[in-house]
Amino acid sequence: xxxxxxxxxxxxxxxxxxxxxxxxxxxxxxxxxxxxxxxxxxxxxxxxxxxxxxxxxxxxxxxxxxxxxxxxxxxxxxxxxxxxxxxxxxxxxxxxxxxxxxxxxxxxxxxxxxxxxxxxxxxxxxxxxxxxxxxxxxxxxxxxxxxxxxxxxxxxxxxxxxxxxxxxxxxxxxxxxxxxxxxxxxxxxxxxxxxxxxxxxxxxxxxxxxxxxxxxxxxxxxxxxxxxxxxxxxxxxxxxxxxxxxxxxxxxxxxxxxxxxxxxxxxxxxxxxxxxxxxxxxxxxxxxxxxxxxxxxxxxxxxxxxxxxxxxxxxxxxxxxxxxxxxxxxxxxx
Numbered sequence: 001x002x003x004x005x006x007x008x009x010x011x012x013x014x015x016x017x018x019x020x021x022x023x024x025x026x027x028x029x030x031x032x033x034x035x036x037x038x039x040x041x042x043x044x045x046x047x048x049x050x051x052x053x054x055x056x057x058x059x060x061x062x063x064x065x066x067x068x069x070x071x072x073x074x075x076x077x078x079x080x081x082x083x084x085x086x087x088x089x090x091x092x093x094x095x096x097x098x099x100x101x102x103x104x105x106x107x108x109x110x111x112x113x114x115x116x117x118x119x120x121x122x123x124x125x126x127x128x129x130x131x132x133x134x135x136x137x138x139x140x141x142x143x144x145x146x147x148x149x150x151x152x153x154x155x156x157x158x159x160x161x162x163x164x165x166x167x168x169x170x171x172x173x174x175x176x177x178x179x180x181x182x183x184x185x186x187x188x189x190x191x192x193x194x195x196x197x198x199x200x201x202x203x204x205x206x207x208x209x210x211x212x213x214x215x216x217x218x219x220x221x222x223x224x225x226x227x228x229x230x231x232x233x234x235x236x237x238x239x240x241x242x243x244x245x246x247x248x249x250x251x252x253x254x255x256x257x258x259x260x261x262x263x264x265x266x267x268x269x270x271x272x273x274x275x276x277x278x279x280x281x282x283x284x285x286x287x288x289x290x291x292x293x294x295x296x297x298x299x300x301x302x303x304x305x306x307x308x309x310x311x312x313x314x315x316x317x318x319x320x321x322x323x324x325x326x327x328x329x330x331x332x333x334x
């Protein structure tokens with residue numbers, strides 16, 4: 001797996017430009033994620049294998065830092081999920097159940113993979129808040145943003161970004177966390193986790209109408225959380241410019257006004273033009289530009305504290321290329 005740690009200056013893959021990263025970027029993954037056996041499901045181990053090959057063969061690889069993720073505890077999961085749901089996932093994995101619902105496939109090794117996926121976000125939060133890294137990307141599976149408090153859904157067992165946000169607020173005394181979800185599907189589970197909670201602002205760009213059917217622009221929060229949910233439902237076939245315009249003109253002003261202590265990206269790459277499940281037209285380079293805009297505002301409002309967690313992305317080549325663009329920008333270039 002991805003386990004080397006070193007720094008230095010080496011040539012970029014193209015041309016003779018010297019690559020000189022500005023940031024300490026963590027890349028967190030684990031072999032157990034490959035044992036979450038879902039074949040022939042589109043959310044399968046080949047996704048991470050493609051990312052692994054791309055990163056390991058890239059000139060950015062020696063500059064990355066590779067923290068080892070730990071497993072989330074039951075208490076950490078319970079900060080966002082009902083105990084009955086946690087027990088159901090554990091028991092289902094242990095007794096050989098194959099499907100938690102029509103979309104969500106598991107195997108006996110899925111329990112440990114899910115703990116490590118949620119734990120990767122927790123590990124990254126610790127690393128970022130203590131200054132061991134400036135930002136981090138977690139190449140995890142199963143993904144998380146569809147998982148509700150009380151049930152698995154849409155390939156997701158536990159809500160990795162929600163668990164990370166809860167942990168950051170509880171254990172590191174952060175006041176506000178901003179989650180930006182650019183997966184092609186709306187993150188219903190994440191939105192519902194914080195719909196009445198003003199300490200976490202959730203915003204999403206997503207194809208609409210589309211699975212899971214949530215994410216209308218009128219969904220803005222409730223109670224104390226009213227105004228801390230912002231959805232950008234988009235027609236199919238929108239591409240880079242639409243996303244970049246939304247980020248620049250609508251999302252960034254909200255982040256600046258909210259002044260979070262940490263920004264988390266639910267980084268699904270299935271809005272890519274080549275993705276088989278979505279119908280959007282974002283390019284790999286577009287994801288790099290989106291990343292640069294979020295990183296810039298993170299440096300402005302929260303000292304660059306930025307955590308990115310993998311969600312969707314089902315064309316292996318497009319996914320690997322997009323993650324490479326994303327992580328390259330997180331590292332920074334001077």
